Amino acid sequence: MDVIDRRLNPTGKSLPNRQRFLRRARKVIREAVREASADRSIRETGEGGVIVIPTGGIDEPRFRLGAKGSHERVLPGNREFVEGDRLPRPQGGGLGEGEGPGAGRGGGGEDDFQIALSASEFLDFFLEDLELPDLERRKLSKTETAGMRRVGFTTTGSPMNLAVTRTMRNALSRRIALRRPKFDEISVAESALEEAGDPEARSRLDTELAALKQRSRAIPYIDPIDLRFRRLEPAPRPIAQAVVFCLMDVSGSMSQHMKDIAKRFFMLLYVFLTKRYKHVEVVFIRHTDEAKEVDEDTFFHSRETGGTRVSTALSEMLRIVEDRYPRADWNIYVAQASDGDNEPGDNAMAAALMQERIMPISQYVAYLEVDEPHRHGMARSSLWRTYESLKSPAPAMRRVTSRQEIYPVFRELFKRRLAESEPA
């Protein structure tokens, strides 16, 4: 009998089959992921979780007998029945194993199927038809900082970069090639010399030992010729972190509905960036006629009264960038949501800040004008007209009045930018 410990065997044997399954169920899962993500907060969007999909398309049909016809069953636990008793037929059919839900034998039933997705699988599905990969690659080439990269070995360098293994290997092969006596050989010769009594043998051994020692001295253990150093080469390194500034107007004119639309937009942006960067931070700045950094909950749920001065939010953002997010280390994304009702005197200021300070340091700036559904197609707001007049690069702008529009708008914003400012 053998006992074998398999616990250390590689796990995840089912992973390839899981991927096959996800590929097969792609369409239904994508739908389910969209639905599931509607009720999540921004930071939760990127997490995995259980989703429920209908079995259509992933069922495994077999020939099964249906519920029709006569059936019989032997059951345990009779209490009061005697032969010939009649029982009313239970709701939903008799004893047959049927096509209805709960058939439980694979095939027939259209029960929903539950599957737990990991965070990355969830995002894959969530972003699937966004068609953003092109954009990502282009962005990657731009978002770089200088760094060093290991490339092979060199014979010169600073002691810090000494490649010990490589050096010792060279030394060893040189010692073998030049037949440097090993330590044992010398000690064997020494003890032989001590034990030898015969003077003639002694003198012979003495000469041999001297020769060995001479050779050992002549051929060093490590020679400068053996030294190897790790060679480093400057190489661009993509910045692996990003910060999203969510700017929102919270003055009295912004209704909960408008905030909700904005939230969804921020959410998409966040998810998109999490997928792209190792580390994503979100900064929430809300403003009326003065701006303030707040946490997510306050951002979406508390109301303020006051006028609207967009420039305050922009300068608050710049201040935070200066404080905490040096350009060399962070990719900066800005998403601004507002009803566009800016104080007329502030427009010039906002335009200047946007054009001269924010656009140059940001990867991407999106301005989302939100409004009530019934006001669809109304005249453009003052802030819209202001941003519209900016020279390229200008913020990407969209006007949204209902929740359903968010997704297409998000997609279009990114696509459009591709076409306009970064022709392939």
Add this chain to the structure above:
Amino acid sequence: MSDLLYQGGDWSYDTIQRVYAEVEKIAVGELGLEVYPNRIEVITSEQMLDAYASSGLPIFYGHWSFGKRFATHEQIYRKGWSNLAYEIVINSNPCISYIMEGNSATMQTLVIAHAAFGHNHFFRNNQIFKEWTDAAGILDYLEYAKGYVARCEERHGEAAVERVLDAAHALMDQGVHRSPKRRHDLKSEQAKWRERRRYAEASYNELWRTLPHAKKRERPALAEIETKFNLPEENLLYFIEKFAPRLKPWQREIIRIVRLMGQYFYPQRQTKVMNEGAATFTHYAVMNRLHEKGLIDDGAYLEFLTSHTNVVSQPTFEEKHYSGINPYSLGFAMMRDIERICLAPTAEDRDWFPDIAGRNDAMGVMRQIWADYRDESFISQYLSPRLIREFRMFRLVDDPAEADLRVDAIHDERGYRRVRRALAREYDLSRIDPAIEVVGVDFEGDRRLIVHHNVVEGRQLSAAACAKVVQHMANLWGYEVVLKEIDGSGDCIKEFSGEPEPA
């Protein structure tokens, strides 16, 4: 108390070795079991889930349905709806038992007795397993199958392979030979058919064929086609593998792999009650002996009893978690009952089981039964009136012609035989699986394949699934496939048909 094999729940490899040696003494020495060499492998819960997904087999070819199964089990397990099995045992030589690392020492002892000896003995000695499975070759075959499917995927693309596998899986239940004799016949029939073909080709003479007469060429008589293809053929996968006109060799080989896997599992479907009964009986006997010999302490014994009682519990039909008759419960009760009949029979037992009642060699009788029967024949032969009373079984009939369900028989003198026969029939796979067979091929015309489902007692196929399976069948066959449901009087009640979809 230094005799104890272990104390508390912890175990080490050394414990397993000692436990195994003691269990072997009892199982082989006292119970007279005969087993394949054992291999015990310790695995984690995650690996157990992996094993679930591939029907317990250590190696299996890739297919999305296994990913689906994994997701289902994982979900059930993570939500705590059910525990994982304590073990999985494979019908192979050497016999591999997977045991979970999380089991306590007592559970490991129980599992070794249950799987490594109980199931192992059953696999090795039961007639059906001997006849239909090749324990020595299965692991190599799995390795081969996995490699073959993977190579096909490389060469022909995953989609093409998936198409064949999907279709073959749909027909897996109709891919078994149910009686060994036919298989032999079929082979010689095939040889004959080839011989006829060879002769026809060799003696073909263009001179005899003139266009004006072409129309007069007679279609082969139905009888001739039937002998040619050995019709009717109930093994649909076999028929397709051998005769489907448009399949490529690699596609036939993949169908063959699926078919052989179905055949390998077929004995397990036929012996669920007996197999679990034998294994449960074995672990019960072994654990009791270990306790008697002072090798496990009272705490361990109680732990065993708790777990054993859970395993063999049988909820009554009214209880919420009733889900059919528990094979562990019925199997164990029947084995114990047979032991009792051998050792201390009542007058009733002598009446019902004259051949075994009072024969003192209970283990000998049991080993003989384990070797010769499958669930259906076992129950119809050995379910005793006493057990029917104990389980308080009754037979309920659902006849669509009547307004109500009718209690047809209960645990009384008049009912015993009817209950027993009815229960046995529930384990008859040829009744559970629909009777579907190939009855004809129009090889001279449009190559349409005609399949019949012989409807028994008005039980028709569930239509939605059936249409899909027929579609799969058409994809393999390459031409139209027609499935007719034929009732007792020979009339066609319903017809399904499918044309192959473009690949």
